[in-house]
Amino acid sequence: MYFTLAHLALAATPLLVSAAFEKYQTIDGFGISGTFQRANLIFNLQQPKQREVLDLLFNTTTGAGFSIVRNVIGSTPNSNSDYMNTILPKCPSTPVEVTTNYSGYIWDGKDSGQVFLSQSAQEYGVKAFYANAWSAPGCMKTNKQDTNGEQLCGVSTSCRSGDWKQAYANYLVAYIKFYASVGVKYASMQSSGTQAAEFIKVLRPTLDRANLTSVGINCCEATGWSVATQHASQIASAGAEPLIYAITSHEYSSRISGTMHNNARVWQTKYSDLNGGWGTPWYSNSGTGDGFTWANTVFNGVDRATNNNNNEKLILIEGQTYQVSKQLWAFAQFRIVRPGAVRVDASTTGGGAIIKAGAFANADGSKVLNE
Ligand SMILES: *[C@@H]1O[C@H](CO)[C@@H](O)[C@H](O)[C@H]1NC(C)=O
Ligand SMILES: *[C@@H]1O[C@H](CO)[C@@H](O)[C@H](O)[C@H]1NC(C)=O
Ligand SMILES: *[C@@H]1O[C@H](CO)[C@@H](O)[C@H](O)[C@H]1NC(C)=O
Numbered sequence: 001m002y003f004t005l006a007h008l009a010l011a012a013t014p015l016l017v018s019a020a021f022e023k024y025q026t027i028d029g030f031g032i033s034g035t036f037q038r039a040n041l042i043f044n045l046q047q048p049k050q051r052e053v054l055d056l057l058f059n060t061t062t063g064a065g066f067s068i069v070r071n072v073i074g075s076t077p078n079s080n081s082d083y084m085n086t087i088l089p090k091c092p093s094t095p096v097e098v099t100t101n102y103s104g105y106i107w108d109g110k111d112s113g114q115v116f117l118s119q120s121a122q123e124y125g126v127k128a129f130y131a132n133a134w135s136a137p138g139c140m141k142t143n144k145q146d147t148n149g150e151q152l153c154g155v156s157t158s159c160r161s162g163d164w165k166q167a168y169a170n171y172l173v174a175y176i177k178f179y180a181s182v183g184v185k186y187a188s189m190q191s192s193g194t195q196a197a198e199f200i201k202v203l204r205p206t207l208d209r210a211n212l213t214s215v216g217i218n219c220c221e222a223t224g225w226s227v228a229t230q231h232a233s234q235i236a237s238a239g240a241e242p243l244i245y246a247i248t249s250h251e252y253s254s255r256i257s258g259t260m261h262n263n264a265r266v267w268q269t270k271y272s273d274l275n276g277g278w279g280t281p282w283y284s285n286s287g288t289g290d291g292f293t294w295a296n297t298v299f300n301g302v303d304r305a306t307n308n309n310n311n312e313k314l315i316l317i318e319g320q321t322y323q324v325s326k327q328l329w330a331f332a333q334f335r336i337v338r339p340g341a342v343r344v345d346a347s348t349t350g351g352g353a354i355i356k357a358g359a360f361a362n363a364d365g366s367k368v369l370n371e
Contacts, residue, residue, distance in 0.1 A: 022345040027360065028246075028265060029128055029339040030298070030331060031068025032057055032314065036082040039113030041317040042120075053315060053322055058124035064314070064328050065335025068128040069121045070269060071114040073175055073189075075135040075146035084112055086146075087175055091139030095153075095167035100174050100210055107178045118184040128339065131175065131189045132221065132269070140164040140171075155195040165199055169206035176212060188216045188245055196220045196231070197238035204243040216245025221269060224253030225260075232262045251297075271297070272312030282326040291326025298334055299356050336360075336368040 034042065042053055056063040074084030087105045092098065109115060118129055135146040141164075142157055143150040154163030176186050189207075191199055196219050207215050219235060222228035228249030235241050246265035249256075252274075260266050275288045282291040289312075314328040340363035348357045359369045 023361075024343040024345075026265075027337055027339065027341045027343065028267065029067030030064075030334050030337070031070050031128070031130065031269075032064075032066045033070040033072070033132075033270070034114060034117045035070070035072040035084060035112075035132075037079065037084070037112045038313070038317075039117040041113070043110075043113040043116045045317065045322070046320060049320065049322060053317065054120050054124070056315060056324060056328060058121055058126060060124075060335050060338075063335070064332040066121075066331070067126055067339045068130055069118050069126060070130045070132055071111070071118065073131050073133040073172065074112065075133070075137050077137075079112055086137045087178065088137050088139075088171055091137060093161060095140070095162045095164045098164075098167035098170055100170045100177065100206075102170070102174065105171075105174055105178075109182065111178075115179070115182055115184065118179070119182065122184060127185075128187045129179070129184055130218065130269075131172075131179075131186055133172065133190055134221075136164070136168050137171070140168050151195070152199060155198050165202045166206070168199070169203040172203065173206055173210045173212065176207075176215060177210070186212075186215050188218050190218045190221060190248065197235050197240035200235075200240045200243050217243060218246040218248045218267060218269075219244050220248065222247075222249045224251055225249050225256050225258075226254040228266075229260055232260055232264070236262060274312065278313075278316055278323075278325075280323060280325045282329070289325075289327070291328075291330040293330075294327040295330035295333060296356075298331060299358060333370050336362075336370065338362050338364070341368075 042050060045053060057066050059065065072084050074086045076083040076085055077089040079085040087107055088098070089106055090104060092104065097104075135141070136152050138145040139161075140152055141150050142153055142159060151157045152164055152168055153159035153161060154165040172189060176189065179186060191203060200217055200219065203217060207213070207217070220228075220231045222231050228247055232247045235244065235247075241263055244264050246267045247260060247262060248267045248269045250269060251271040256268060273288045273293070276286065279289060284290045287293050314325055314331065316323045316325070337360045341360040344359045344361055346357040346359035346369065348355050357369060359367065361367050
């Protein structure tokens with residue numbers, strides 16, 4: 001089937017945008033993150049500004065209509081500076097005590113504003129919450145710190161204190177249960193580490209035993225597309241591919257450059273050009289951090305693929321004021337593409353290479369096109 005969705009004239013060349021029903025990937029959604037305590041900035045805003053900012057993020061008619069919230073599972077003992085604190089600020093000396101119901105967890109009910117952001121998103125109908133572990137608490141690792149890489153004790157390496165794989169899996173389940181206690185249900189969680197498959201084999205059964213069968217495991221927040229592609233094949237060779245939901249990748253070390261061939265979903269979970277100051281333009285000649293660049297970034301990703309006042313944020317909140325960047329509106333172009341949509345073929349003829357067209361079939365039967 002082949003039909004024309006829009007026909008417009010651009011300069012002298014007629015432009016034809018068309019979509020055909022060749023099906024590509026299913027879209028789980030588009031998301032935001034309020035990590036590094038940025039969720040607190042929204043929490044601390046007074047009305048009506050708080051509602052305005054939430055509308056900008058989640059409203060499907062007046063805002064960007066985001067459908068995924070990515071939270072970070074803190075790993076530091078406190079939340080000084082921008083740190084995200086762990087629910088296990090003091091570890092017992094051996095892993096065996098760290099059960100899912102261990103009494104030493106400290107849940108402050110706020111999680112640096114992420115509970116508020118998640119609950120608010122839920123009011124707008126967001127169903128996908130993605131908890132992202134950047135590190136295990138230091139006491140579970142070979143270097144005894146949550147920073148500077150190294151391994152979870154027990155993953156291809158042994159520690160005098162024991163094998164912490166099961167304890168860490170229990171800890172992650174406990175974190176999900178704290179969220180469940182405030183009404184937020186996770187759809188996904190993340191594992192990281194070079195020997196991720198070994199840990200995933202412990203985590204999956206631990207989630208299942210806790211009746212968290214609907215919580216998927218995403219892996220491994222690679223720094224870039226090439227690394228993520230390697231992770232995907234390592235996980236497949238280790239036989240862990242059926243245990244994961246999605247392969248996750250950033251785009252810092254390499255950009256999305258092709259289709260990743262594996263059976264799991266693929267999520268692009270983080271990127272910033274880390275370049276230039278805060279600004280709100282749609283288009284600037286330098287082509288960094290403007291709305292147009294980000295419309296292209298999202299388009300390319302779909303089609304194939306800390307404060308410092310920098311340009312990586314969509315909304316800048318300072319005390320009781322906020323400013324909106326055109327980057328937010330770049331994402332808003334995709335708000336018509338709802339979770340569960342399938343991308344279908346779209347192409348343009350004429351108009352030079354200026355216009356890009358993407359077409360999607362939403363799960364409710366509506367067909368949408370963005371240009
Ligand atoms: C805590 O969990 C362990 C196993 O994970 C179980 O043996 C123990 O009975 C539980 N304790 C409580 C108080 O539920
Ligand atoms: C989205 O914004 C519209 C227009 O202001 C409003 O009527 C609607 O209630 C908002 N949706 C939600 C879920 O708050
Ligand atoms: C899981 O669900 C089953 C059936 O509803 C129930 O019997 C069991 O106690 C639950 N287990 C946990 C750990 O919540």
